[in-house]
Amino acid sequence: MTLAFPNPSRSFDDVRNGVRFIGHDGMFQVSFLVESDALIRSGGRFCEPEALEAKCLAAFDIARPEIHRAAKKAYAKSRRKTGDVYTLTGGDLL
Template identity: 55%
Template sequence: MTLAFPNPSRSFDRARNAVRFTGYDGMFEVSFFVDAGVLARSDTELRQAGAPETKFLSAFDALRASIHDAARKAYSEGRRTFYILTAADFR
């Protein structure tokens, strides 16, 4: 099976300082987190302390295609319980 993202839901996880989203490999659910620093690279307002969660979610939406591509690549390199995507995953 291949990794798909049929559910567009995402949420901000304050504890991880990341946006959480889910992918599916057939019937298996796979959790992903995109580090907030990755999203802040594209928006100077997000680099400031205390940026609102809604801004991070909007940045995620704008970068969704490339985030999904990075998630597929990370997933193809080895199956784990969850994945944290950092700047290194987007090079």
Template identity: 50%
Template sequence: MALSFPNRSRSFIDARKAVRFLGHDGMFEIPFFVESGALLKSASPHATEAECLLAFDAARGLIEDVAQSVYSSGHRSLYILTRSDFP
């Protein structure tokens, strides 16, 4: 099955400075993290939850496309998307 994103929820994980969201491959739930440096032009260690969530929401389509691409290149139990994963 292909990776899909039926659940629109996302959350900010302060300890990781990343936004967490879920993909689904059939009955399997696949966790993804997008680092704040990939979301924001300035990769500040002081990025706020609000800034990261707004940036995530604005780029959700691109983020899901990148997640799909990364997922299709090899299955793991957890994915961390960084700035280098984005065009």
């Protein structure tokens, strides 16, 4: 199966300081987190360094196609067991 993102939901994770989203590989859910620093450092075009939750969520929405490409790449490199979270950093979004 191929990783897909049929559900546009995303949420801010205060503890891990990033935006969580879910992909699907067939019937399996795959969890992702993109660090807020990744949104800030991605050429500075997504959100300001003093990003708040709303700014990070908006930045995620703007960068969604790039983030999904990075998520597919990370997932293809190492398929982990169910329940693991793939964390995307600034280097993944370059």
